[in-house]
Amino acid sequence: MLKILRHRILTALAAVGGLAVAAYAQVHEGPRSPGARVTSKINEVAFAYRWCPPGEFKMGASDDATEEYGERFVPQHRVRISNGFWIQETEVTQSQYEMVMGTRPSFWQSRRKLHNPVERVSWFDAVEYCAKLSKLDAGYLYRLPSEAEWEYACRAGTVDPRYGDLMDIAWVFVNTDEGEGSTGHRAVGKKEPNPWGLCDMFGNVAEWCSDWYGPPQSLATSGPSGPKSEEYRVVRGDDCFADCTEHFPGCLAGARGSWRPSEARRTIGFRVVRVPITAKSDEGRTNR
Ligand SMILES: [Ca+2]
Numbered sequence: 001m002l003k004i005l006r007h008r009i010l011t012a013l014a015a016v017g018g019l020a021v022a023a024y025a026q027v028h029e030g031p032r033s034p035g036a037r038v039t040s041k042i043n044e045v046a047f048a049y050r051w052c053p054p055g056e057f058k059m060g061a062s063d064d065a066t067e068e069y070g071e072r073f074v075p076q077h078r079v080r081i082s083n084g085f086w087i088q089e090t091e092v093t094q095s096q097y098e099m100v101m102g103t104r105p106s107f108w109q110s111r112r113k114l115h116n117p118v119e120r121v122s123w124f125d126a127v128e129y130c131a132k133l134s135k136l137d138a139g140y141l142y143r144l145p146s147e148a149e150w151e152y153a154c155r156a157g158t159v160d161p162r163y164g165d166l167m168d169i170a171w172v173f174v175n176t177d178e179g180e181g182s183t184g185h186r187a188v189g190k191k192e193p194n195p196w197g198l199c200d201m202f203g204n205v206a207e208w209c210s211d212w213y214g215p216p217q218s219l220a221t222s223g224p225s226g227p228k229s230e231e232y233r234v235v236r237g238d239d240c241f242a243d244c245t246e247h248f249p250g251c252l253a254g255a256r257g258s259w260r261p262s263e264a265r266r267t268i269g270f271r272v273v274r275v276p277i278t279a280k281s282d283e284g285r286t287n288r
Contacts, residue, residue: 034157035196038086038274042136045099049086049274050197052153056080059151061161061254073254079148087145087153088271090188090199091117091207092129100132101125107266108185115187117205117269123233123261126208126270133272141275144210147234147256149273154237154253156196161252163194163201170203170251172242184240202237202251205269209234213258232258239267 036051060074095114098104106113107120121129123144130142145153156163167175169192176184189199201207213232235257238250250257259268 032084037089037197040137043099045096047096048089050089050153051084052081052087052149052156052196053084054081055152057152057155057157058159059148059254061252072250072256073252074147074256076254079152081149081152083275085145085149086274087149087198088274089193089197091205091269091271093188094118097121097129100129100136105264113185113187115189116185117188117200119185119205119266119269120264121208121269122264123208123259125264129270130272137274139277141277142272143275144208144270145273147209147211147236150207150209150234150236151253153196153198154194154201156194156198158195158253161254163253164192166202166251168192169194170200170242171240172203172238172251173240176240186240200237203242204240206235206239206257206267207237208268208270209236213256231260233261235259235268241267 032051032053034051034053038049038051040047040049056078058076059079060076093115094104094106094109094117097106097118098114105120105125106116106118108116126144130144133142134140154163163169166172171184171186171191173184176186185204188204191199191203193199194201211234213234236255238255238257242250259265
């Protein structure tokens with residue numbers, strides 16, 4: 001398959017959040033095998049995405065786990081991802097967020113931490129980031145992943161609760177606790193990736209998903225965007241303060257979290273899904 005090299009120059013000055021931004025994007029796209037990597041640069045800030053192909057997977061956890069931990073797990077059921085999608089290789093960094101939004105909201109920040117994940121962003125902040133990035137990178141729609149897409153990407157074809165040994169793949173409490181004054185967050189992309197090249201799916205910052213957080217039993221019937229009338233939005237993957245003992249197994253592919261969408265916490269960030277504009281109209285997934 002021929003490798004496709006795409007050069008795109010956004011010639012206009014894009015008015016983003018009142019800030020005039022001259023955007024230049026260079027995109028290299030390879031064959032779309034699972035985990036294929038695409039990179040772009042906007043205003044000298046680099047972004048990387050990995051390809052998640054269409055497919056089916058078992059979402060959630062076994063009956064034993066759901067019985068023991070209740071709503072922290074979705075009862076296991078088959079989900080079909082109808083359309084493939086690009087998902088960000090890492091969590092959104094502080095430098096990426098600052099370039100797009102013009103602000104630096106993170107609780108822990110310094111120039112040295114620009115490659116740490118952005119945190120203290122609400123769900124609405126994350127959605128606004130996606131909208132502004134979509135304007136900067138003409139031809140693509142950026143959005144939060146659905147809960148199903150997040151878990152599908154996290155599993156990357158694996159069926160075990162984690163895609164590797166937790167100490168090798170995640171920043172969590174036991175390998176970041178360095179005492180007073182330290183921060184548990186670390187630069188993104190320093191731990192081992194999953195089979196599709198995605199880093200920090202567990203730990204570092206928990207990640208906003210697009211869905212409302214409803215009773216897990218409703219997920220199999222609620223359609224692509226989840227239940228509509230709940231107060232909380234889904235977060236996945238747990239964070240760097242995760243106590244991953246047997247009795248609080250946050251860093252598992254099927255484990256769920258939630259928070260009020262208007263609140264910005266220093267433990268929650270996000271990563272984005274990138275969809276070509278031509279696929280806007282028919283993207284989505286169905287449960288079955
Ligand atoms: Ca994470």
